Amino acid sequence: MHVAERVVLAYSGGLDTSVAVRWLIDNKGVEVIALAADVGQGASDSPGTLEERALAAGAIEAIVVDCKAEYAADFVAPALKANALYEGRYPLVSSLSRPVIVKHLVAAAREFGADAVAHGCTGKGNDQVRFEVSTRALAPDLEVLAPVREWGMTREDSLDYAIRHGIPIRASRTSLYSIDENLWGRAIECGILEDPWEQPPEDVFAMTVPTATEPTEMVVTFDRGLPVAVDGVSMPLHELIPAVGAVVGSYGWGRIDMVENRRVGIKSREVYEAPGALALIQAHQDLEGLTLERDLAHEKLRLEPRWAELVYDGMWFSPLKQAIDAFVDESQAYVSGEVRLRCAPGRCDVVGRRSPVSLYDHGLATYDASDTFNHDDAAGFVRLWGLGVQTWASRQVRSGPGSPGDSPGGG
Numbered sequence: 001m002h003v004a005e006r007v008v009l010a011y012s013g014g015l016d017t018s019v020a021v022r023w024l025i026d027n028k029g030v031e032v033i034a035l036a037a038d039v040g041q042g043a044s045d046s047p048g049t050l051e052e053r054a055l056a057a058g059a060i061e062a063i064v065v066d067c068k069a070e071y072a073a074d075f076v077a078p079a080l081k082a083n084a085l086y087e088g089r090y091p092l093v094s095s096l097s098r099p100v101i102v103k104h105l106v107a108a109a110r111e112f113g114a115d116a117v118a119h120g121c122t123g124k125g126n127d128q129v130r131f132e133v134s135t136r137a138l139a140p141d142l143e144v145l146a147p148v149r150e151w152g153m154t155r156e157d158s159l160d161y162a163i164r165h166g167i168p169i170r171a172s173r174t175s176l177y178s179i180d181e182n183l184w185g186r187a188i189e190c191g192i193l194e195d196p197w198e199q200p201p202e203d204v205f206a207m208t209v210p211t212a213t214e215p216t217e218m219v220v221t222f223d224r225g226l227p228v229a230v231d232g233v234s235m236p237l238h239e240l241i242p243a244v245g246a247v248v249g250s251y252g253w254g255r256i257d258m259v260e261n262r263r264v265g266i267k268s269r270e271v272y273e274a275p276g277a278l279a280l281i282q283a284h285q286d287l288e289g290l291t292l293e294r295d296l297a298h299e300k301l302r303l304e305p306r307w308a309e310l311v312y313d314g315m316w317f318s319p320l321k322q323a324i325d326a327f328v329d330e331s332q333a334y335v336s337g338e339v340r341l342r343c344a345p346g347r348c349d350v351v352g353r354r355s356p357v358s359l360y361d362h363g364l365a366t367y368d369a370s371d372t373f374n375h376d377d378a379a380g381f382v383r384l385w386g387l388g389v390q391t392w393a394s395r396q397v398r399s400g401p402g403s404p405g406d407s408p409g410g411g
């Protein structure tokens with residue numbers, strides 16, 4: 001059997017992946033290249049110190065890749081066009097970032113001649129699935145190592161291990177919660193949240209801390225399915241999402257508290273905050289209401305949950321997901337226009353929408369004098385629409401129970 005010699009590890013800078021660097025060297029006899037992907041997690045420390053920590057843990061090379069623009073354009077954008085919400089609620093925050101991280105792991109493996117990649121996921125979660133399936137899709141020849149799944153250490157054991165091996169750790173970040181964050185939102189797990197009855201303490205939230213008191217309005221401009229400007233100011237997607245999120249989040253809006261079905265068969269209590277994602281999905285859905293033809297809109301609604309499920313399940317690089325992407329892209333040709341969002345404490349609502357390619361026809365919809373709708377057409381249409389039911393009902397009345405002759409009160 002082939003034994004890996006050089007590994008590119010997906011490095012977060014946290015305790016587990018820092019310990020993983022040393023553990024891989026000592027237990028697998030490999031050289032470790034640590035790769036940290038900046039997907040907009042707004043790390044509390046500079047990339048410099050993150051690189052230093054990886055090297056101090058024993059990595060031969062430490063790389064930080066700024067993936068924000070790519071992540072937004074190639075991974076978040078398709079999710080927004082698909083209004084992707086797993087189980088109707090979760091905007092796939094972590095699910096979307098894994099494939100872009102894998103892309104860079106594989107690229108680094110090629111560049112540095114590595115024969116394996118590694119991740120710091122446990123065996124109980126979805127992220128291992130996403131890392132491994134994505135790697136198999138992009139680089140079937142690479143081995144995947146999962147030190148955290150293999151080593152069976154508790155958090156205390158890992159801390160111990162770090163101290164024994166002189167691995168630097170961020171004391172402030174060894175928090176009670178497991179947090180995964182990127183520019184699309186933030187996932188919070190563990191600690192008291194593992195009791196689904198317990199209300200999340202306010203201090204778990206960072207993107208939705210309520211500070212704003214006065215209502216405000218925001219106009220989001222969409223071009224073919226994607227937001228391109230806020231209040232007339234054009235921004236690239238990776239800047240627009242946090243900009244919208246900052247406003248909406250300051251009203252304490254954008255939280256999700258749910259019990260979710262993981263791919264590995266575990267029900268898990270999840271707390272998320274994704275103010276930008278939820279506001280933009282809501283605005284996008286609304287603009288589709290104005291601009292998508294009815295049958296297309298309905299078919300798209302059927303495919304959206306499937307897309308979300310595939311991506312949640314680690315199938316980013318898969319033929320079905322790609323085919324649905326093609327459908328969704330095609331559907332977005334006329335999803336252009338503006339959406340008015342109104343924020344107030346605890347709320348964010350769509351209060352208006354308009355589009356140069358709107359399918360809303362005032363003459364057809366109005367009840368006032370400017371009516372252009374042909375009412376005579378309606379009478380015949382409705383008669384034919386109901387003809388089958390009418391025929392069926394007339395037979396029921398003659399022979400079934402409840403027919404006029406049967407009723408106690410007489411007919």
Ligand code: ARG
Nearest residue numbers: 094095126178179180187270
């Ligand atoms: N349950 C979410 C998901 O599967 C969030 C996972 C968060 N990941 C983490 N390593 N804390 O997408």
